[in-house]
Amino acid sequence: MAFGTASPRRAPGRLKSWELDEARLRQLKVNQNRLMDELHHTCQWGTGERWGPRDTETGMRRLSLSDADKEARDWFVDATRALGCDISVDAMGNTFAVRPGREQGPATFAGSHLDTQPSGGRYDGILGILAGVEMLRVLQENRVETAFPVGVVNWTNEEGARFPISMMSSGVWAGDIPIGHAHALQEVGGGTATVKSELERIGYLGLIPTSYEAMPMAAHFELHIEQGPILEKEEQKIGIVKGVQAYRWYTVEVIGQEAHTGTTPFGSRADALLAASRMICASHTAAADHGALASTGVLTLSPGSVNTIPGKVKFSLDIRAPSDNIVDRLEKHLKSDFDAIVSTESTKALPLSVTWRTDSVSPAIHFHKDCIAVVRASANSVLGGEALLREMVSGAGHDSVYASRRCPTSMIFVPSRNGISHNPKEYTSPEDCAIGAEVLLQSVLRYDGLRSNLNS
Amino acid sequence: MAFGTASPRRAPGRLKSWELDEARLRQLKVNQNRLMDELHHTCQWGTGERWGPRDTETGMRRLSLSDADKEARDWFVDATRALGCDISVDAMGNTFAVRPGREQGPATFAGSHLDTQPSGGRYDGILGILAGVEMLRVLQENRVETAFPVGVVNWTNEEGARFPISMMSSGVWAGDIPIGHAHALQEVGGGTATVKSELERIGYLGLIPTSYEAMPMAAHFELHIEQGPILEKEEQKIGIVKGVQAYRWYTVEVIGQEAHTGTTPFGSRADALLAASRMICASHTAAADHGALASTGVLTLSPGSVNTIPGKVKFSLDIRAPSDNIVDRLEKHLKSDFDAIVSTESTKALPLSVTWRTDSVSPAIHFHKDCIAVVRASANSVLGGEALLREMVSGAGHDSVYASRRCPTSMIFVPSRNGISHNPKEYTSPEDCAIGAEVLLQSVLRYDGLRSNLNS
Numbered sequence A, B: 001m002a003f004g005t006a007s008p009r010r011a012p013g014r015l016k017s018w019e020l021d022e023a024r025l026r027q028l029k030v031n032q033n034r035l036m037d038e039l040h041h042t043c044q045w046g047t048g049e050r051w052g053p054r055d056t057e058t059g060m061r062r063l064s065l066s067d068a069d070k071e072a073r074d075w076f077v078d079a080t081r082a083l084g085c086d087i088s089v090d091a092m093g094n095t096f097a098v099r100p101g102r103e104q105g106p107a108t109f110a111g112s113h114l115d116t117q118p119s120g121g122r123y124d125g126i127l128g129i130l131a132g133v134e135m136l137r138v139l140q141e142n143r144v145e146t147a148f149p150v151g152v153v154n155w156t157n158e159e160g161a162r163f164p165i166s167m168m169s170s171g172v173w174a175g176d177i178p179i180g181h182a183h184a185l186q187e188v189g190g191g192t193a194t195v196k197s198e199l200e201r202i203g204y205l206g207l208i209p210t211s212y213e214a215m216p217m218a219a220h221f222e223l224h225i226e227q228g229p230i231l232e233k234e235e236q237k238i239g240i241v242k243g244v245q246a247y248r249w250y251t252v253e254v255i256g257q258e259a260h261t262g263t264t265p266f267g268s269r270a271d272a273l274l275a276a277s278r279m280i281c282a283s284h285t286a287a288a289d290h291g292a293l294a295s296t297g298v299l300t301l302s303p304g305s306v307n308t309i310p311g312k313v314k315f316s317l318d319i320r321a322p323s324d325n326i327v328d329r330l331e332k333h334l335k336s337d338f339d340a341i342v343s344t345e346s347t348k349a350l351p352l353s354v355t356w357r358t359d360s361v362s363p364a365i366h367f368h369k370d371c372i373a374v375v376r377a378s379a380n381s382v383l384g385g386e387a388l389l390r391e392m393v394s395g396a397g398h399d400s401v402y403a404s405r406r407c408p409t410s411m412i413f414v415p416s417r418n419g420i421s422h423n424p425k426e427y428t429s430p431e432d433c434a435i436g437a438e439v440l441l442q443s444v445l446r447y448d449g450l451r452s453n454l455n456s
Helices: A022-027 A032-042 A067-082 A126-141 A168-173 A179-184 A195-202 A272-290 A324-345 A369-383 A399-403 A430-455 B022-027 B032-042 B067-082 B126-141 B168-173 B179-184 B195-202 B272-289 B324-345 B369-383 B399-403 B430-455
Strands: A047-050 A058-060 A086-089 A095-099 A107-112 A150-154 A217-225 A238-244 A246-255 A293-295 A299-302 A312-321 A353-362 A389-394 A409-414 B047-050 B058-060 B086-089 B095-099 B107-112 B150-154 B217-225 B238-244 B246-255 B293-295 B299-302 B312-321 B353-362 B389-394 B409-414
Touching: A022 A369, A022 A430, A032 A067, A032 A126, A032 A430, A067 A086, A067 A095, A067 A126, A067 A150, A067 A195, A095 A107, A095 A126, A107 A126, A107 A399, A107 A430, A126 A150, A126 A217, A126 A430, A150 A430, A168 A179, A168 A399, A179 A195, A217 A369, A217 A399, A217 A430, A238 A369, A238 A399, A238 A430, A246 A272, A246 A324, A272 A293, A272 A299, A272 A312, A272 A324, A272 B272, A299 B299, A312 A324, A324 A353, A369 A389, A369 A409, A369 A430, A389 A409, A399 A409, A409 A430, B022 B369, B022 B430, B032 B067, B032 B126, B032 B430, B067 B086, B067 B095, B067 B126, B067 B150, B067 B195, B095 B107, B095 B126, B107 B126, B107 B399, B107 B430, B126 B150, B126 B217, B126 B430, B150 B430, B168 B179, B168 B399, B179 B195, B217 B369, B217 B399, B217 B430, B238 B369, B238 B399, B238 B430, B246 B272, B246 B324, B272 B293, B272 B299, B272 B312, B272 B324, B312 B324, B324 B353, B369 B389, B369 B409, B369 B430, B389 B409, B399 B409, B409 B430
Parallel strands: A107 A150, A107 A217, A217 A409, A238 A389, B107 B150, B107 B217, B217 B409, B238 B389
Antiparallel strands: A047 A058, A086 A095, A095 A150, A238 A409, A246 A312, A246 A353, A293 A312, A299 A312, B047 B058, B086 B095, B095 B150, B238 B409, B246 B312, B246 B353, B293 B312, B299 B312
């Protein structure tokens, strides 16, 4: 790759990261206007649906490996190279911009993704990358020298929207998704483009193997919008993300008996929709009792006629909890609840039945205690105390899930207005974006300082 | 119409209907084999899906005004004319076969329909017509003279399957559906054929106005399969149908807020599907309390993604009860229940809302006491007592609903195996068909006798 060559080494810094005390760290300020101007500048590539009158009040549609994605990637390469970084692109298009430190070694990374949902917003993923670039700018303008390299990584196809695997390329990097499988994935919607053909087409099929061994990371910090309502509701500014919830997805199928709504008394029915409705209600009650979540987002029935009792209903069931044990217990509880509903609703002549299919299992992720501690110290510093921060567990998956399998990792959440994401109206205020970026900056510097102390 | 001419008058009968005592009535036997052979003979026109190995083990697909329907109609005209009937065809293709009596006057009719659902069975409608023809045969072979004319009417497009109005032509006859509207109806599925063009094409666009004034009926008796499980479950043979349930159809729409299933705590959700599920459960509880029925056969939601809480759910609600008062009370009860569910599930920031749209209102139908009494006496006679009969309210609509608006009417139900209808597997045993046909025969004769006594 053309980008793979090293840029000239920078002159020794005025500030040494390993010498920064709390007071000096606090002086390293993110430039809020610059951060937001640059963020909105990059949203010219893949601008989406308009929701308000201002220039910046649109969503984004920047599908992975599209022309718009290529333009955003090119900007990322140019911007980080201009800030003194070496650029490496791997065989999945993951792009690592690394700013050299005093010593050789794996970099401490800020990472996220530049791709969006087809009807996404300006913050999910994008903020994490732009805050990383702003971090490089702050280091540059303050002539900070770090003990080890620091960098920013843009992961390919986090959304799984165009090519249907989420967190695809961090998954390949971690060794959990075979590269052949990822390369061969076809775009959704009937097109013939594959991940590999599109990587080639836009010039991002790099030569470096996609692997934690070929491109090790010392740590991975990800600033991300919360995508939920908790911080806003609690009037807090920073979520220190300790891990990611466990979740399991199931398809539950209830089989009853089609019958005429007018001629079939209740005692002679096997109403698959009534049983499914009771199950959905029961899943919420049980999940609340276990401190977990249960949700149904898809439900289909047949035959689908006003005067015919449904004989078959299928619904999705998504259960989540901070620990795998809780998910286990909730699954057991619900299987027993659903069996009880089926047996209560059945008559001798007309039995109902229920079957479960497990579609997806994602164990709980626990981030690294050092990274969590570093984020906590940084948030404390930026916010001047504990009142405006809280520990959280992420409800959604992120590239940090796969990163955490191969290096110390944590995440930083900032508030999402109305808890909305994956929507053009996704919004985080400039102030909150800047606070998050400052926590990210400090976290990377503190972690670098930690490495230096451990090594000295 | 060619059929409209009168056939030669029959010689005076050996038996006079107005002189028949209970013992002699009981001697007038339906020929079960002849009835069933003829029924299955007519099922050569529009034979449907096979469900068993025997010749007669198929369903029916005889859409109204199709070629198959024309062939069945031609058979009906030929068979009834051969039995001494005058044939009249009206402007909707309703076909009245009338056997003259001692005196002039409107006939007492057995009526039903020869059309079927696209995936229907051999009994719904067909049995009522075939039992009427068998009635004519029994009268013929026993040389019975009736006081007034008796007849059989085949109503056009009862099913509303090909042309989407149920009980279409009895509705025009009763003055409830304008003939212009009915004539202009296009076939479903994108074809350009209309009711009128198809009536012309198959030669059944009659000259007689479709009206209870142009073709008055003294009474209308309809033998029909129950289409429900009650008679089979109670091991009874005859349902004396006192009327037809009131029903109302609604579309209920619940609006909440789309949100991520993983990042949105229960307290921050406005889950439209959870609320809808609670409503469906509540509708069953309330309907049971009121002695009514409530059913949901259609439910759609958006956006329909496993990890997105549905922001909008629409579902059909079909409520039925023997009286309009009960339906009124149930509707009120459910509106209050649904409002309560919406307010319990709402949070201040994220309100849910529910709206009702009424799609269809069908008031309760109460059949005529004289006709009900005549059916009861006939069923008592045929079954030798009260044990095997019961009074019922029809859950489904029939041509008798419209007939009852313009003449004394009642219906006779026979058991449906497993309560199944509108399905190839619809089945009623030959014995039960014959019992029903014998009750129909006696009912028409008893009603004719009643008219004679009233007039004497």
